Amino acid sequence: MQSAAPTPAPAPAAIPPPGQDRVGGPSLAARIARAFLYQRELTPLVLLIGVFVVFAIDSGSSFTSTLSIAAAAGYAGPIGAIAVSQVLLLVLAEIDLSAGQVFLLTPWVEYWLHTGGVPVVPAILLALVVAASVGAINGMITVFLNVPSFVTTLATNFILFGVVLVGSNDASASPIPLSGQSGFASSVMGNSNWAEIIWVLVITIILGLLLTRTRFGVRIIATGGHIVGAAEAGVPIRRVKIWAFVLASTVAGLVGIVDAVKYGTLDPGQTGIDYILYAVGACVIGGTALTGGRGTVYGAFIGALLLGLLEDGLTVAGISTNDFYIYVGAVIIFAMALNVQFDRVVARSKARR
Amino acid sequence: MSDELQPDQATPATNGKLALEVRGVTKRFGALEVLRGIDLSLHQGEVLGLVGDNGAGKSTLVKILSGFHPQDGGDLLIEGQRVGLSSVGSARAHGIETVYQDLALIPQLPVYQNLFLGHELTRFGPLRILDKAQMRKLSRQYLDDIHVNVPSVDADSDQLSGGQRQAIAVARAVRVATKILLLDEPLAAMGARESRLIIDLVKDLASSGRVSIIVIDHNFAHLFELCDRLLVLQGGRITVERQVHETSLEELTELMVSSYRAQLEAVSEAGA
Numbered sequence: 001m002q003s004a005a006p007t008p009a010p011a012p013a014a015i016p017p018p019g020q021d022r023v024g025g026p027s028l029a030a031r032i033a034r035a036f037l038y039q040r041e042l043t044p045l046v047l048l049i050g051v052f053v054v055f056a057i058d059s060g061s062s063f064t065s066t067l068s069i070a071a072a073a074g075y076a077g078p079i080g081a082i083a084v085s086q087v088l089l090l091v092l093a094e095i096d097l098s099a100g101q102v103f104l105l106t107p108w109v110e111y112w113l114h115t116g117g118v119p120v121v122p123a124i125l126l127a128l129v130v131a132a133s134v135g136a137i138n139g140m141i142t143v144f145l146n147v148p149s150f151v152t153t154l155a156t157n158f159i160l161f162g163v164v165l166v167g168s169n170d171a172s173a174s175p176i177p178l179s180g181q182s183g184f185a186s187s188v189m190g191n192s193n194w195a196e197i198i199w200v201l202v203i204t205i206i207l208g209l210l211l212t213r214t215r216f217g218v219r220i221i222a223t224g225g226h227i228v229g230a231a232e233a234g235v236p237i238r239r240v241k242i243w244a245f246v247l248a249s250t251v252a253g254l255v256g257i258v259d260a261v262k263y264g265t266l267d268p269g270q271t272g273i274d275y276i277l278y279a280v281g282a283c284v285i286g287g288t289a290l291t292g293g294r295g296t297v298y299g300a301f302i303g304a305l306l307l308g309l310l311e312d313g314l315t316v317a318g319i320s321t322n323d324f325y326i327y328v329g330a331v332i333i334f335a336m337a338l339n340v341q342f343d344r345v346v347a348r349s350k351a352r353r
Numbered sequence: 354m355s356d357e358l359q360p361d362q363a364t365p366a367t368n369g370k371l372a373l374e375v376r377g378v379t380k381r382f383g384a385l386e387v388l389r390g391i392d393l394s395l396h397q398g399e400v401l402g403l404v405g406d407n408g409a410g411k412s413t414l415v416k417i418l419s420g421f422h423p424q425d426g427g428d429l430l431i432e433g434q435r436v437g438l439s440s441v442g443s444a445r446a447h448g449i450e451t452v453y454q455d456l457a458l459i460p461q462l463p464v465y466q467n468l469f470l471g472h473e474l475t476r477f478g479p480l481r482i483l484d485k486a487q488m489r490k491l492s493r494q495y496l497d498d499i500h501v502n503v504p505s506v507d508a509d510s511d512q513l514s515g516g517q518r519q520a521i522a523v524a525r526a527v528r529v530a531t532k533i534l535l536l537d538e539p540l541a542a543m544g545a546r547e548s549r550l551i552i553d554l555v556k557d558l559a560s561s562g563r564v565s566i567i568v569i570d571h572n573f574a575h576l577f578e579l580c581d582r583l584l585v586l587q588g589g590r591i592t593v594e595r596q597v598h599e600t601s602l603e604e605l606t607e608l609m610v611s612s613y614r615a616q617l618e619a620v621s622e623a624g625a
Contacts, residue, residue, distance in 0.1 A: 215473045215481040218466055222459045229457040233525070234445055234471030293461040347511075 040287025055313035076308025077196035081255035082279035093292025098157035100272025106253030107260030131253025139245030174265040190261030225293030372565035378427035389589040398562040402576040405586035419451035420444030448532030460511035465492035516547030
């Protein structure tokens, strides 16, 4: 949980206080431990800085160069966009496995509309409506037909992949509208090194505020934390879930368009499932458990950056990128185990009062 | 049964008008006939107690009144108007609030957010930004007013004792109930001090005459203290009705036991 305001420690310190030796509250060590327990973004942040320092020392300026960092950001962008919007669903104890495929489908829809004569701006907007509709359908099937979202979105993932293959006739598409052009609109929509990651950063901040500061956020946490209790308190749990699916899908589609403008071509054979797997990994690394009720949007962004730096760092260091997968797996398990242990300590300190 | 329910039976706390009328309500779950025609009326400002064995249909009745289940047959009237309570939201729109057996607090949310859940205070219009400062302040004030002690309104609700959680759940419903408050075993699993707290809270609300209350409980002593009138539910029917000041613990116990005996005899005769 991200706690929004600095909360004065309610009653005794949450940490076993061996260092509680001085007058004036818990020791520094206890306070630091407490910060790590309650601000789950801190652990991945330290990990991120650590990875950066290690590669910076190992590879020097070839790692810290703009080109290399841009490559890391390029890798982190799509994963980050999908991860931060996926947090909303994970807090609801739901998941959208089709988000990666929506990320890939949306620029195709824009491309088809544009080649069919629709101007760029309406084409983008209509493509986003399609992305949002996929989310709405995912949500409604999950909520009204009681199909677990894992299964619903597994199915839509295949369907959307098929739609791209059929619609594109298996031929790749280029040029994508706005890509390869100069000008403000083109740069903003992705045709620059940093456009995509800035989009993702802005989305992260918006979704972070949404989860911690708005009524919708409270209702997401309530629904994911105790669905019967939330319903009894009058939270419209179905509407909350459907909107979260719509939001996750729209964000994936939006950044999908930005990503397509950036690279300029669309490959129909690309599968979205990779994206969503890395994204869930980023969420876990960032401190979101898959049990519902808790999660951090900012952590998921940090998790995505960490994966980006790992991929880029290993490439620059000349280590085979094949090693990347082993590192990713190890980091995910490490992060999840740490989360579970943290939860246990928190629960124990609560039970003691 | 319903012919016994005369408006002039209203206790002094009520004004004789009906807040709620239940007419011939039935409900079955598959082969199981849970409610076999319930008639009851709840006067404005009255506290009505429901007693009965497990499975007698008390909770089902409450769930129908709170919009959780639709009834199979019969009518519900609120202040004389026939209503359909198709959802929790529609029951709430008719001014009915419910506290359920299974504590409805969200473990991951702090006390003040639980207290305002479903009725959050927000700013900036459609942006619905939570007004956390105001909710904290009002929560502190409100909990002080009703003498509910929590370590902090920022404490997550899983840091509270069972009694504190129940007190918060009741307090939430009491805060927002406008016409009818349904309490499904509000005192279950609570210590003496905590029970006292809840009883005082409900009595306070009742004496204000602002809302009418239906309480389910197994503890006769609690019900005698809280209620104006008691109904006994057995096998999906109301079998006994008594004004509290006209009856005693002994009489009610005897009535319940004898009717239970009659039921047993009927069953054994049917079996023979």
